[in-house]
Amino acid sequence: MSTPIIEFRNVSKWYGEGDNKTEVLSNINLKIEEGEFLAIVGFTGSGKTTLVNMMTGLVSPSEGEVLYRGEPITGPAPERGIIFQNYSLLPWFTVYQNVALAVNEIYPDWPKDKRDEHIRKFIEMVNLTPASEKRPKELSGGMKQRTSIARVLATDPDLLLMDEPLGALDALTRGNLQEEILKIWSANRRTAVLITNDVDEGIFMADRIIPLEPGEKSGLGPEYKIELARPRNKKALNTDPHFKKVRTSILNYLVQLGEAAKLERNQDLALPDLEPIQPGTRSFGWLRRAS
Numbered sequence: 001m002s003t004p005i006i007e008f009r010n011v012s013k014w015y016g017e018g019d020n021k022t023e024v025l026s027n028i029n030l031k032i033e034e035g036e037f038l039a040i041v042g043f044t045g046s047g048k049t050t051l052v053n054m055m056t057g058l059v060s061p062s063e064g065e066v067l068y069r070g071e072p073i074t075g076p077a078p079e080r081g082i083i084f085q086n087y088s089l090l091p092w093f094t095v096y097q098n099v100a101l102a103v104n105e106i107y108p109d110w111p112k113d114k115r116d117e118h119i120r121k122f123i124e125m126v127n128l129t130p131a132s133e134k135r136p137k138e139l140s141g142g143m144k145q146r147t148s149i150a151r152v153l154a155t156d157p158d159l160l161l162m163d164e165p166l167g168a169l170d171a172l173t174r175g176n177l178q179e180e181i182l183k184i185w186s187a188n189r190r191t192a193v194l195i196t197n198d199v200d201e202g203i204f205m206a207d208r209i210i211p212l213e214p215g216e217k218s219g220l221g222p223e224y225k226i227e228l229a230r231p232r233n234k235k236a237l238n239t240d241p242h243f244k245k246v247r248t249s250i251l252n253y254l255v256q257l258g259e260a261a262k263l264e265r266n267q268d269l270a271l272p273d274l275e276p277i278q279p280g281t282r283s284f285g286w287l288r289r290a291s
């Protein structure tokens, strides 16, 4: 078998020391294969961002190691691109300039014309050509997220990391962007890792879903393979027996985790409504810890 693009070997992560020590992740073992689309689904505060940041190289493990193509990750690198929930665009730059900034950094030796063509291609790919001279404050949330997607994709990362990239968007925009990300991902088949709190989003997009346990010392749950042909059709999925089966299994597992967390820590987790829903039209807000 070929070397995984990412491998976690017995990884634990804690912040602080002594009385202030918070162990966020415990004993994570995970292999991500080249070209796969993996979704990690988890409760708020369970360590999803910590997990993805160990792949970007922004956070290092306290114990164990995280390897990229067999080599320990020592810091961020352009081959591992990340899309965040909060867009992180420069407010005084236009859509074009925000994408150009990344492209100029990655391809400084390209002639200006070639860079310009490349920037425009990615802006077009996310349907933002008419808005390319607009600044972030003139854009909707969906358009801002499209810009940040174009910016990352234009740097052609081998590994596309997404930390709840669509969490702040309304259901319709979210659904459209899920499809656009999938279309772009299918075109060049890079490896993708999506962190989400929406089980349906995970099933619609990924080849494999792994739940992250709630609370401190979170570990990974069982993996669920999503054996649905691509391109996937949201409407058809709703009545697909495999979709229904895998969705029920994941939800049951998460409900059981939520119940266990409640008993263990006397912490209330709102329970999900298990009525079948139209995939992608509702975010699983119940995965957020009840206040």
Ligand SMILES: Nc1ncnc2c1ncn2[C@@H]1O[C@H](COP(=O)(O)OP(=O)(O)OP(=O)(O)O)[C@@H](O)[C@H]1O
Pocket: 015, 016, 022, 024, 042, 043, 044, 045, 046, 047, 048, 049, 050, 051
């Ligand atoms: N730099 C840090 N220093 C101290 N504690 C931290 C740090 N980063 C994260 N934590 C703590 O680690 C835990 C997990 O945080 P993390 O952001 O990884 O979880 P998450 O699942 O992404 O949460 P959310 O869904 O809210 O984004 C939280 O309790 C958080 O307070």
